[in-house]
Amino acid sequence: MNPLLTAFLLVVSFGLLSWSLARRFLPLIVMQPDVRWESPGSRLKDVVKYGLGQFRFLQRFEWFHGVAHILIFWGALVVTINTIHVIGRGFVPDWHLPGFGHGQLGPAYAFAKDLFTMAVMAGCGLAIYNRAFNRPKRMFNNPEAFIILLWIFSMMLMDWLYTASLFLLVPDHPERVTSFLGVAGQQVLASFGLTGADTATARLHLVGFWGHLLLAFAFLNYLPYCKQFHEITALPSIFLRSRKPDGALARQEFEDEDALFGVGKIEEFSWKRGLDMYSCAECGRCQANCPAHHTGKPLSPMALIMKERDHLKEKTPLMWRASVAKLRHRPEQAQALLAQWDGDSLAGGVIDEEAIWSCTTCGHCVANCPMMIEHVDNIVDLRRYLVQVESRFPRELTQFFKGCENLSNPWGLASNTRGDWLADLWVPTPEDNPGFEYLFYVGCAGSFDDRYKKVSRSLIRLMQQANVNFACLGNDEMCCGETARRAGNEYLAQHLINFNLEMFDSIGVRKIVTACPHCFNTFKNEYPQFGKAFSVIHHTELIRDLARKGALQAKRPFGGGSPVVYHDSCYLGRYNALYEVPRDVARFAPGITLVEAERRKQVGFCCGAGGGRMWMEEKTGKRINTERLEQLLATGAKTIATACPYCMIMLDDAMKEKGLEDELRIMDLSQLLLDCTADGTKSGNPIHHLRNHNATEN
Numbered sequence: 001m002n003p004l005l006t007a008f009l010l011v012v013s014f015g016l017l018s019w020s021l022a023r024r025f026l027p028l029i030v031m032q033p034d035v036r037w038e039s040p041g042s043r044l045k046d047v048v049k050y051g052l053g054q055f056r057f058l059q060r061f062e063w064f065h066g067v068a069h070i071l072i073f074w075g076a077l078v079v080t081i082n083t084i085h086v087i088g089r090g091f092v093p094d095w096h097l098p099g100f101g102h103g104q105l106g107p108a109y110a111f112a113k114d115l116f117t118m119a120v121m122a123g124c125g126l127a128i129y130n131r132a133f134n135r136p137k138r139m140f141n142n143p144e145a146f147i148i149l150l151w152i153f154s155m156m157l158m159d160w161l162y163t164a165s166l167f168l169l170v171p172d173h174p175e176r177v178t179s180f181l182g183v184a185g186q187q188v189l190a191s192f193g194l195t196g197a198d199t200a201t202a203r204l205h206l207v208g209f210w211g212h213l214l215l216a217f218a219f220l221n222y223l224p225y226c227k228q229f230h231e232i233t234a235l236p237s238i239f240l241r242s243r244k245p246d247g248a249l250a251r252q253e254f255e256d257e258d259a260l261f262g263v264g265k266i267e268e269f270s271w272k273r274g275l276d277m278y279s280c281a282e283c284g285r286c287q288a289n290c291p292a293h294h295t296g297k298p299l300s301p302m303a304l305i306m307k308e309r310d311h312l313k314e315k316t317p318l319m320w321r322a323s324v325a326k327l328r329h330r331p332e333q334a335q336a337l338l339a340q341w342d343g344d345s346l347a348g349g350v351i352d353e354e355a356i357w358s359c360t361t362c363g364h365c366v367a368n369c370p371m372m373i374e375h376v377d378n379i380v381d382l383r384r385y386l387v388q389v390e391s392r393f394p395r396e397l398t399q400f401f402k403g404c405e406n407l408s409n410p411w412g413l414a415s416n417t418r419g420d421w422l423a424d425l426w427v428p429t430p431e432d433n434p435g436f437e438y439l440f441y442v443g444c445a446g447s448f449d450d451r452y453k454k455v456s457r458s459l460i461r462l463m464q465q466a467n468v469n470f471a472c473l474g475n476d477e478m479c480c481g482e483t484a485r486r487a488g489n490e491y492l493a494q495h496l497i498n499f500n501l502e503m504f505d506s507i508g509v510r511k512i513v514t515a516c517p518h519c520f521n522t523f524k525n526e527y528p529q530f531g532k533a534f535s536v537i538h539h540t541e542l543i544r545d546l547a548r549k550g551a552l553q554a555k556r557p558f559g560g561g562s563p564v565v566y567h568d569s570c571y572l573g574r575y576n577a578l579y580e581v582p583r584d585v586a587r588f589a590p591g592i593t594l595v596e597a598e599r600r601k602q603v604g605f606c607c608g609a610g611g612g613r614m615w616m617e618e619k620t621g622k623r624i625n626t627e628r629l630e631q632l633l634a635t636g637a638k639t640i641a642t643a644c645p646y647c648m649i650m651l652d653d654a655m656k657e658k659g660l661e662d663e664l665r666i667m668d669l670s671q672l673l674l675d676c677t678a679d680g681t682k683s684g685n686p687i688h689h690l691r692n693h694n695a696t697e698n
């Protein structure tokens with residue numbers, strides 16, 4: 001076409017793009033190191049599944065929006081090859097990539113390109129329609145979103161014009177055989193009386209060619225300055241995503257000389273967090289089911305990432321220079337440059353403290369973000385800074401931390417009363433039964449909360465019925481450290497974790513069963529970070545297995561009010577994929593009718609207690625437990641089944657607040673099963689039984 005002009009556009013465009021990319025990526029160098037190259041095979045699989053496969057776009061509530069994105073994404077991948085061809089044709093007529101010649105992939109590609117051009121145009125049309133007339137609450141409209149969609153649509157139109165006019169100019173062009181869209185375009189132009197000999201046709205061809213090129217180059221240069229930057233960063237972000245278990249927070253190191261106690265400045269995040277900030281597509285999927293956002297708290301996981309990104313951009317001039325100093329091995333100079341920042345601080349400034357403390361760590365945002373952004377770790381890092389560096393946290397947490405620190409329970413009750421509830425249950429301690437198979441780790445709620453003590457007792461009776469070889473620690477049990485960790489007190493959490501690990505080691509613990517998903521998650525997914533892994537099961541898994549083996553027999557139909565709705569615990573379901581096990585336990589009860597809430601499983605709605613929220617006052621917006629109770633009541637259920645102390649306590653509180661005690665029952669699944677399996681007689685002396693059992697084994 002015009003090699004000189006094409007070369008000029010190419011150099012200017014890629015020169016400017018390189019400058020913009022350097023502006024975006026160079027500041028990441030001064031952020032914290034984070035090595036993420038292990039398991040490259042699994043990482044590639046993630047790229048295929050979540051990046052190319054767009055796995056997280058087809059959600060139950062929103063497949064229509066997901067389809068629009070998938071059409072645009074896949075279409076753009078295929079059509080980009082054509083843009084490369086168009087650039088090449090600026091230098092050499094009819095140029096194509098190797099292998100895309102007329103006797104090779106050319107005709108097939110011409111067909112695919114037309115198909116995907118239509119897909120992109122349809123996707124853009126759908127997305128514009130969705131945004132204008134069918135916009136989900138999670139999404140916010142701004143002119144940028146419409147501009148981007150129209151821009152992409154226009155690029156497709158220009159390419160169509162280019163091909164259609166080409167076919168008029170060269171009627172025997174080989175791509176005509178398969179390029180159905182090009183041929184259709186040619187016919188449209190011909191219907192206006194245009195022929196290959198007309199100057200107007202040649203001009204239209206030039207408009208198509210340069211229009212496509214200019215729009216494409218300009219779009220490329222716009223990317224680093226808009227939300228569409230994720231087109232460049234998404235795949236690397238997904239490839240480098242965290243490989244730690246979903247339910248585990250990152251371990252904070254105390255030993256390192258340069259250890260940071262949380263994140264108080266943007267550069268104290270790892271560089272990967274910076275990359276994630278650039279990758280946010282502002283889609284709002286993270287906040288669609290965020291209990292804090294949904295009930296009017298000042299936290300939106302999307303807004304959190306966007307504010308951090310804006311702050312990173314604002315601080316870019318200083319971080320850029322500090323990165324250069326770091327690259328030149330001048331760390332003091334880098335620090336001095338960063339210290340010049342006199343704008344807002346991050347924790348408590350850019351990100352409002354109430355927002356930081358509003359998170360229940362339910363994990364919905366992380367589990368549903370198509371870019372695999374790690375919001376929970378992000379928020380906990382901010383909490384760690386506020387707690388460990390600034391000593392700034394909600395007043396109610398003072399009691400909580402003191403209780404855990406001095407008495408190893410958040411209620412601050414005497415630790416030598418922890419095992420009182422066991423007194424009449426004939427339960428062996430590890431000393432009584434050194435050959436125990438399971439340590440039943442009761443947890444703080446199961447030991448101190450009157451409602452959940454009943455659950456602990458039910459589980460013990462079920463285990464006794466099924467002759468499970470177990471032991472309980474009684475007064476020797478300590479808090480597992482889970483909530484202190486999520487409330488940002490990593491120092492206290494690690495103290496408790498290390499203490500427990502030493503004790504478990506000394507009594508030979510191999511398997512742990514617990515009725516608390518929070519203890520379960522932390523033992524299973526976080527304790528291995530401290531050097532020791534156990535086989536950990538949740539009580540619903542144990543009950544399901546005992547029932548399947550016939551060790552628990554249903555003796556009568558479920559006597560509670562049916563239908564029953566099961567409320568998914570975030571720490572059991574979202575973090576540990578235990579969705580069906582609790583439902584299987586419920587189904588084991590004869591005569592039960594199980595109904596499902598609209599928000600369930602992966603998109604289940606939190607009870608509001610996680611992340612230390614159970615210990616904090618809920619001053620803003622609607623109460624989360626009330627909202628969840630209403631969602632569950634909408635199913636018409638007469639019984640709510642739970643499998644978590646926090647969920648039970650929160651829903652029970654909401655039920656009482658609504659005065660529904662006479663109409664509704666809230667039961668743990670162990671209580672529900674005991675209702676059907678108990679024969680009314682007390683089981684035999686378990687200590688006696690277990691000692692015999694061990695003697696036989698030996």
Ligand code: SF4
Pocket residue numbers: 286287289290291292293299300301358359360361362363364365366375376
């Ligand atoms: S973890 Fe839950 S409460 Fe916290 S930001 Fe994410 S969705 Fe909201």
Ligand code: SF4
Pocket residue numbers: 279280281282283284285286287301302305368369370371372373
């Ligand atoms: S954080 Fe993830 S889910 Fe939330 S708006 Fe950004 S890309 Fe979407």
